[in-house]
Amino acid sequence: MAMLSGAQILIESLVREGAEAVFGYPGGVTLPIYDVLYSHPLRHVLVRHEQNAAFAAQGYARATGKAGVCMATSGPGATNLTTGLVDALMDSIPVVAITGQVPQALIGRDAFQEADTFGISRSATKHNYLVKDIGELSQTVHEAFHIAVSGRPGPVLVDVTKDVLLSNADYSDEQEMEPLRGYRLTDDPDPEAIERAVEFLWRAERPYIYAGGGVISSSASAELVRFSELLEAPLAHTVMGLGAMPTEHPNFISMLGMHGSYAANMGVTECDALIGLGVRFDDRVTGRLDKFAPGAKVLHVDIDPAEINKNRRADLGLVGDAKPVLRLLNERLAETRTTLGRERREARLAWMEHVRAMKRDHPYLYEESAEEIKPQALMRKLDQISGGEAIVTVDVGQHQMWAAQHLRFNHPRLWQSSSGLGAMGFGLPAAMGAKFACPDKTVIAIVGDGGFMMSLPELGTIAANRLPVKIVVMNNNTLGMVRQWQQLFYDKRYSEVDVASFPDASLLAAAFGIAGGSVTDPADLDDALAHAFDEPGPYLLNVQVTPEECVYPMVPSGGAVNEMILQPEPEAAEAVAGD
């Protein structure tokens, strides 16, 4: 036992829980914490805006599966974190946020930089705490990490009053941690439920696997691949699921949903058994719900009981962690393969062939150009560079969808996208977090010209830490995705989407002391990319692409997924050419 200040206990508790880096920004009430950090080995990364501390913590968490840690001061610091926390909540990413709060004696008196962080973060977190007693600090940090990473992961916020940070108490690493009475983790499904699921699976003639982020949270990639192989069933991923099954796997079809491939969406439409694994039947996946997998019976596996039957009624719901559930299923599938599994195998193989043929016949289409860099062509180039091995973070918009369509991922935890919240400004700070987590991996941030400007100040963090992330701005001079909707659904009345006054990338990079450049001519693209990736340090590459290009296929909002717009209307294509 040693006598420590609250600030010291906080930091020691973070270290005890395995924190390797804290992304944060200091302020008045967190001064005691920063005074401890001054001489403490725990790494603190000074970001340039608290929102990016939360995004960077997510970048770390998405790359490792461990909780990312961010820190902010009271009031504006805490409110700046919220977007990143809601984002982590939507995508089920483990984050622990530490915020300072004004001294207890001042709470409720509209003190300087007081905000009701506990109240504000209620709906932005999986759980949150306000610590007013130093005796509870260590235990609270422990609970926060446990809650963040276990079950369905998510963000947890710990708000600590300044007087707690300044007071002293005994601290020891080995403390009895009380159990959380209201927080029960799901057990594995019982053998009977597994048996029913196995029967369900073998009864299918056209089984189709729809797998999402839950599989990645659960580190169940190997089990997922084996499951698909045993069942001999095609598999589509949600945006969150990309990389769980390697893109090159013969059973992998593509991403499904609003900008999913023709084959992925037709597969889901035609299947007779839909197996949802760690997914939540999000509206951007299902489109019009009653037309989604209309002829299919549904088996839904999720760790969160509240997801089963939320959007689509499951004929069979299995509550549990994807990894043990898939293991149990695989075991029984392997055992029954030559018995139960033989009955409908012919039909299943024909189905697999049919879906594969759709995939072959309907690749993601785009027109090549010698005059302009096509955004899809840029993604293909980046894919070649990555070879399915780089960590790729994206922002939100057209570039995000093109990247999802065209890049390969050989492993889980390589692809990072703000998927549920769709928060612009995510890509760049997430890449920072990922690079801190995985210094040996190539980290590429593919961002739009709009979203890049939202995260611009982080060039400062990247420069200060010489963080060798490669920032590729897919510059279409417009808020492309909004423009696309205006083009297709608002009669081309382009309203407030012109962000053409993009700064000169090499000057901008130079101003921050990092390398950078721009490329416009398709003939120069290879060289520009080679240059960017050969540079040992960070690089900002601005790639000027065709402005008027739409992401296809597209399921219009609220439409049925099999009613995709596959290609531009001829008339629209002319308009593109005429511009």
Place this chain on the structure above:
Amino acid sequence: MQQLISLLVENKPGALMRVAGVLTSRGYNIESLTVAKTVDPTLSIMTIVAEVGEDGRDLLIKQISRLVNVIKAVDLTDSRAVRRELVLIKIYVEEERRPALLTEVEIFRARVVDASPKAYTIEATGSPDKLNALIALLRSYGPIEMVRSGAMAMARAKQNKLPVPSYTEAALSEG
């Protein structure tokens, strides 16, 4: 429709806010909400009556259940649970009608808990329906003011079953 929900929650700061938040963020109106400690003072039981669509009922219970401070959430809407409510009614009644009023109060097994020259204060408990009937009746005597506690509910004990050690959880489970 009105959904009746009973919750066993940890008696911790923020627990009420979280539960209420699940309801309010969906735009459900909370008709009533009562909360107080159980025999175990670290736990509380909440009874909530809220206007929830038929589709939303099951999901709401699950989403409340997943809150870290919630130990158990039960939908008692269709159950035979004992439901009780307390009401305090101040009634301004003329001298000559008081005896008749007192007889009515008696019938409802309500009590006069305060009397002044102009008004009586009456306390009554019972099912919400019974209290509604009482209130309607009293209104015919004169202007009233009232405070209602909102419903409290307790699942009926299972037959042939002794109290379990975790009595607070038992209070929520259906018999």
